[in-house]
Structure formats: structure tokens, C-alpha cells
Amino acid sequence: MNKNLQFHLRAEEMPTHWYNLLPDFPEPMPPPLHPGTKQPVGLADMTAIFPENLVMQEMSPDRYIEIPQEVREVYALYRPTPLLRAVRLEKTLQTPAHIYYKYEGVSPAGSHKPNTAIPQAYYNKLAGTKRLATETGAGQWGSSLAMACSVFGLECNIYMVKVSFHQKPYRKLLMQTYGATVHASPSTETEFGRKVLAADPDSNGSLGIAISEAIEDTVKTPGTKYALGSVLNHVCLHQSVIGEETLRQMAMAGESPDVIFGCAGGGSNFAGIAFPFVREKIAGRAKCRIVGVEPASCPSLTKGELRYDFGDTAETTPLMMMYTLGHQFMPPSIHAGGLRYHGMAPMVSHCKKLGLIEAVAVPQMKVFAAGVLFARSEGLVPAPESSHAIAAVIDEAIRCREENQKRVLVFNLSGNGLLDLAAYESYLTGKMHETGNDD
Numbered sequence: 001m002n003k004n005l006q007f008h009l010r011a012e013e014m015p016t017h018w019y020n021l022l023p024d025f026p027e028p029m030p031p032p033l034h035p036g037t038k039q040p041v042g043l044a045d046m047t048a049i050f051p052e053n054l055v056m057q058e059m060s061p062d063r064y065i066e067i068p069q070e071v072r073e074v075y076a077l078y079r080p081t082p083l084l085r086a087v088r089l090e091k092t093l094q095t096p097a098h099i100y101y102k103y104e105g106v107s108p109a110g111s112h113k114p115n116t117a118i119p120q121a122y123y124n125k126l127a128g129t130k131r132l133a134t135e136t137g138a139g140q141w142g143s144s145l146a147m148a149c150s151v152f153g154l155e156c157n158i159y160m161v162k163v164s165f166h167q168k169p170y171r172k173l174l175m176q177t178y179g180a181t182v183h184a185s186p187s188t189e190t191e192f193g194r195k196v197l198a199a200d201p202d203s204n205g206s207l208g209i210a211i212s213e214a215i216e217d218t219v220k221t222p223g224t225k226y227a228l229g230s231v232l233n234h235v236c237l238h239q240s241v242i243g244e245e246t247l248r249q250m251a252m253a254g255e256s257p258d259v260i261f262g263c264a265g266g267g268s269n270f271a272g273i274a275f276p277f278v279r280e281k282i283a284g285r286a287k288c289r290i291v292g293v294e295p296a297s298c299p300s301l302t303k304g305e306l307r308y309d310f311g312d313t314a315e316t317t318p319l320m321m322m323y324t325l326g327h328q329f330m331p332p333s334i335h336a337g338g339l340r341y342h343g344m345a346p347m348v349s350h351c352k353k354l355g356l357i358e359a360v361a362v363p364q365m366k367v368f369a370a371g372v373l374f375a376r377s378e379g380l381v382p383a384p385e386s387s388h389a390i391a392a393v394i395d396e397a398i399r400c401r402e403e404n405q406k407r408v409l410v411f412n413l414s415g416n417g418l419l420d421l422a423a424y425e426s427y428l429t430g431k432m433h434e435t436g437n438d439d
Contacts, residue, residue: 005087007249009080014072017064019240021275021347022233024063024282029350032318033308041318049218049226051127054120057234065237067119074118074151078107079241083249089377090397097400098255099393101413102246102273103380109174111383111415112269113144113229116238120227121148130223131155135185135210137265137341138164138385139171140415141229146180156180157224159187159213162205170419185210192216192314207266207341208327212314230266231311231320231345239272242412247276250410257288259396261411263388264292264301264359267345273412275347278356290357292348293388295367300325300344301352301359309343322349339385362391363434368427370394371417383415384423 022029031040046055057065067075086099104112124132132154136142142158149156158180165172165184175182183189185205186196190213196203203209211228218226228235250257260277262270270292280286294301304323311317313327324343344352351357371387373394374380382390389411400407417424426432 005085007083007252009245009248011076011080013248014075014080015067015241015244016072017066018237019244019276019279020060020063020065020233020237021278023061024279025350025354026282027354029346030321032320032346035310035315035317035319038319045318049215051124051129051225053123053127054234057237058232068122071119071122074148075241078114080245081106081242083246083253085253086378089374092373092377093394093397093401095397095401096404096406097397098406098408099397100250100253100257100408100410102242102249102410103413104242104269105380105383105413105416107144109140109144109147110419111140111144112239112242112272112412113141114148115241115272116229116235116268117141117144117148117227118151119238121145121152121154124225124227125152125154127225129154129225131157131221132227133157133159133214133217133221133224134227134229135159135161135207135214136164136229137161137207137210137339138383139168139175139419140383140385142180142182143171143174143178145227145229146175146178149180150178157217158182159185159210159217161185161207161210162203167422168419174419185213187213189213190216206313206330208311208313208329211312212316215312215316216314230268230341231343233347235268236271236275236345236347239268240275242269242272243274243276246273246410247280255408256286257410258407259289259291259409261291261293261389261392261409263339263385263412263414264294264344264348265298265339265385266341266343267348269412269414271345271348274351274357278351281356291392292352292357292359293392294359294361295339295388296361296363298325298339298341299361300342302361304344306349306353311343320346322346323352339388360392362388365427365432365434366391368424368432371424372427380413381417381421381424382413383417384420386412386414386417389413
């Protein structure tokens, strides 16, 4: 391939600091509230389930936070990640647009999730934590945390949404290979899981239920803390390495993005690519549109309400100001399990409220058509979650063709789909169908 179609940073050019968007907002973000008192949560409220060092990052007013050397050494397994120009996709679409993608699927776990799993495991190890409990949807987060726990010598207990537990057996096996214990959620391991099963023995589960189980596990098991793979401020912070690298790589390419896309479920990979560019927009150094792409079957940004809501089904988390479909919302069993969440990260929601980003929703069949087209053009099989962004990129590239306008389009290819081939089989054999909300 022409060397000018791949843009690689040297190892020593890996970001040394995470970027925190919080202090750059032109309007302060509403604080999370205690579920009982309805007052802003304090340090003591959060340290019941998180280590204090991560809570300090969650609440930090600092614009930049240094990445510890120990974390950078593990990041070096796969970072910096490449930026590539999708010239074959451009040719297939016959578009004048230039399409670039930041490829996070080169990580050991196959997605962007290690960007936060590694520091979360590291900071927990520093704090004396012995065991981490978490939830996972499609398994990208669970496998990433399992990998990070194996690196830092922590036990890992994972509640995997039941529909994905059965749809994606190899993700479960990957977690187990890294040494984690994995339960189908709702499970019989927790009081809340047993309650859900008593009401609905055939429940497919949801991220909200799995979060409730993981939090219950945390508070009842000595030496355990909770780890979350999306939504919270410190997770968005850790993911900012994606956008920081992309900014440098686009400069290497000699182009500036006109539109940036990222799939959006809880908000972590979208925040990772978007927030450094949001900073540039706020400062007047960039004029790009920034688009979050979500499933039509779980459309929190496009059809949800902006209000305080719980992050879990059992109402144990702080109340967060976010776009939400309601914490009792049961999403359909779509194959993009990592996007089946009822709410959106508060920081992403605040960006939407302030008009710094926009959002679109796409149906499942269109998503997989886009994933197949990308694979047949570029050779990479994208994760179903990432294919949401690809579907929106294709739409924009076709508009460029129809309008005869060259625009520079950039998206985050947040993970590979090599452990999602059962989903592709469902699509390719005609067994897949749209869910009730897909229109």
C-alpha cells in the first residue's frame, strides 16, 4: 500500500497525558446526585465502590492528567494505533470524500476498551484492591478488563448480559482464558439477579441489570471494587488517547476533518475520538461536525430525554444528568451488544445539549450491510458496534458524491469483528431481522 495511506506515530509519540473536557465546557455540567438525599455526591459516596484515586480523576478539574509510566508500558503493547485512509471504500462508493479511520482493533483484546481497563486495573492495584467486579455487554469490555487484571494480578468477576453470553461464546472464552470468572446476567449469584429471574425466567438481561449485579457483588465481597467500561468521566478521560493521536495523525496526512463519527452506546469510544476535537471546536481551532451514531433500537441521544436517571436497573448508582430511555428500558436483542444501554455518558450528553455534537440512529440491517461493504472493500471485518459509524460515514460519502463535494470524513473503528462472526452469519444467511424500534 502507498505509504501515504497509513499514518503511524512513533512509540515515543504516544500521548503522555489524558485530556479532561470537563473544565473546557462553556457551561458547567450538572453534578451526579446521591440516590437517597438527591444532593451532589461526594468523595465518600463514590469510594464505596471505586478506589479513591479513580474517584479523584472522576471529579478532577484538571485539563490534563499525566499517564503513569506503568500504564504507558502496557499501552505500548498496541499504542499508538494506526490511522488509515480507506481509499478502496472511497473507490467503491465513487465518492470525492476522503475517508480516514482510526483503528483501535489492534489491541490485545481487539477493541478500544483496554485504554481504560489498563489504568483502572493499575489504580486499583495501587489502592490495594484484590478483586474487580464488572458487567459487559458484547464482551469487549469484559475481555479487556480480564486482560488488564491478568497483567496486574487482580481477580476479575464479570456479569455478561445473557443474550450476548449465548450469542458470543468466544468472547466469554477469551475472558476465561485471561483468568476471569464469567456469569450470564441475570444470574443466581446475586439477590438482584435472582429477583429478576423470579419475575422473568427467560430474561435476556440488559447492561442495567448486569451493572446492578456487579455493584451488589462489590459491596458484599471484601477486597472488591467495581469497574465500569463506559459512561463515567474517568472512562472518557482514559479514552482521550484516541483523539489526541488522531489529531497528530491528521496533521501528518495534511488534512483537517470536516466530519467525525463514532458509534455511541454508553459513550466511551465516541468520547475518545470526539473530545479532543470538541476542545479544538470550543477554542475556535476547528469547525468540524462531530456525530454520534447509535442503534435505532436503543436511541438514547436521538429519542431519549435529558434528565437525571439511574445508571442501573436496581437504582443503586448515583443519579446522572444524561439522555436516557429510562433505567427500566429493556433493549431488543440486537447483535451490537456493546450499544444496548439505556443512557448516554453525562459528558457526551452535555456536549449534545450545548450543540457541540449531533447524533443519528441507524437500524441493524443497514449496520451489517455497511460492515460487509467495509470488509469487502478494506479487508477488515469491523465489530458490529463500529459498523454503526461506518453506516453513517457511507451515507455522508454518498451525499458528497451527489453534491460533488469533497469532505474529509474520520471515524473510529473501535474494534474488530473476528469474534462477532456469528452475527455476520445471521446477516449473511438471511436470519437477521430488524427489531421493533428499527425504522
